[in-house]
Amino acid sequence: MTVRVRYGPSPTGEPHVGNIRTALFDWLFARHHGGQFLVRIEDTDQRRTVEGAEERIFDALRWLGIDWDEGPDIGGPYAPYRQSQRLPLYDEAVEKLLADGAAYRCACTPERLDALRKVQQSHKQPPGYDGHCRSRPLAEVEREIAEHEGRFVVRLRIPEDGVTEVVDALRGAVSFDNALLDDHVLRKADGYPTYHLASVVDDAAMAITHVFRGDEWLSSAPRHLLLYRALALEPPVFVHLPVILGPDKGKLSKRHGAVSVREYAAQGFLPEAMMNFLALLGWAKDDRTVQMSVDEIIAAFDIDGLGTTSATFDLERLTSMNGAYIRDLSADAFLARVGPWLEERLPAAVPRPVDAGILRPVAPLIQERVKLLSEVVDYTDFFFLEGPLPYAGESLLGKGFRNDRSGALAALTEVRSVLAGVEPWTAERIEAALRGLADRLELKPGVLFTPVRIAVTGRTVAPPLFETIALLGKERTLARLQDAAERLEQVAG
């Protein structure tokens, strides 16, 4: 039997990392088993459906490198792949259930239900539908439905006693007492199915073999199982995944930083790093493997590697992995990835299009320093800028020259004249010249190099100095040293 797995997002907003992680597991499982992975849009709540959310879900999947074999955008043998377009199928199931007496129409109004809930709460009774319409005479229910302009819901008739046993692939058999389950709604008054009905009908219709979903569904799994039975359908294998928690052990939310995949992309995370990180949130290949290519993950991924405990989203670990992925990029790939960031974030004064290629000589030096692609801009903007750099003159008086303006000025002037004589203009020659100068001035190299770095890059943190100066060229370097000296003159000494 071919493995068929589905990802069923609700188009209600920006795709959440927890949600996308489920999609990733779906996809990895399907790919590992050579099966099919499909996307099915679960838009059964008209009020919550958000315009454009569907496309954002696709974007998030594509960004991560997840592809699908069937879906609303590409069709497939089980089309349509949007639940709002499959209403007749749910109606058909409802008619069958009604005819069999496995379900019943309910005329109770939301107001009555609210009141019921309040009473139950005040009496410390377990909340839930009281079965008001379950046993009333049909004629009476129908008359009431007519009074409500034909509005009614359909509820599943849950057995009054007995136990329903759900088998979860991760936890084994879990038993639920039927008496504690209420007759939940299958079809709402607006004619749309609830998740319970739609997912059961569609998973069966689409020949889904394995259902991966969040832990929060485990409690309703017995309802689904009962529905499968009532419909005489074969249930899939259920895999309830532990949720992803925020750093405070609560639900992952905006308070903890980014929760949508798009935001991570916008911060300079690499999709392959994100995928690796997400895969490791609740799954492990063995006791030591951390960094894996997509193919390696697919080859190793299976249910037996999944855990049962909820994992905390650790941004530091993600960031560290991202740095490792960036360092592993080839020089060309790094340059190609960095291009768009320079284009977008470099000051407007830099002419476009930006040529990331001019970074080529120093790219490896930068590559091993950044953990996010976005950081590249801070490490390289001075290569692209012409004219005075944006920094404060006071910063030239670092720890070495604190309260010693004339010392710093003298040093910079010396540096300038020494560098003026360097020929050829190579990192090696520049280094020799500057080290020789530090010696002559009886300054520790770090003391001399710090103001030079700021003068030349405008920053206290920068790529290695000599290579930087070499790439900058003699003319620009000398001009910047000159500019730094002038700024020092103006600093109150």
Added chain:
RNA sequence: GGCCCCAUCGUCUAGAGGCCUAGGACGCCAGCCUUUCAAGCUGGUAGCACGGGUUCGAAUCCCGUUGGGGCUACCA
């Protein structure tokens, strides 16, 4: 409140009765390297929630306690 799930270093995890004086990774600390920042290398810190059983032997099995999470909607 009721029902259900979960419980190994701060974090992600390995561990399916003896291989565990519990392994790896991130983080953190120290050292080396060093022009800043990284990277790299070396070493270190830190954990089986608690209490009972079962067993010759338990992180691993059972029960309880505690803690965390979920569900309890005409949302998914």
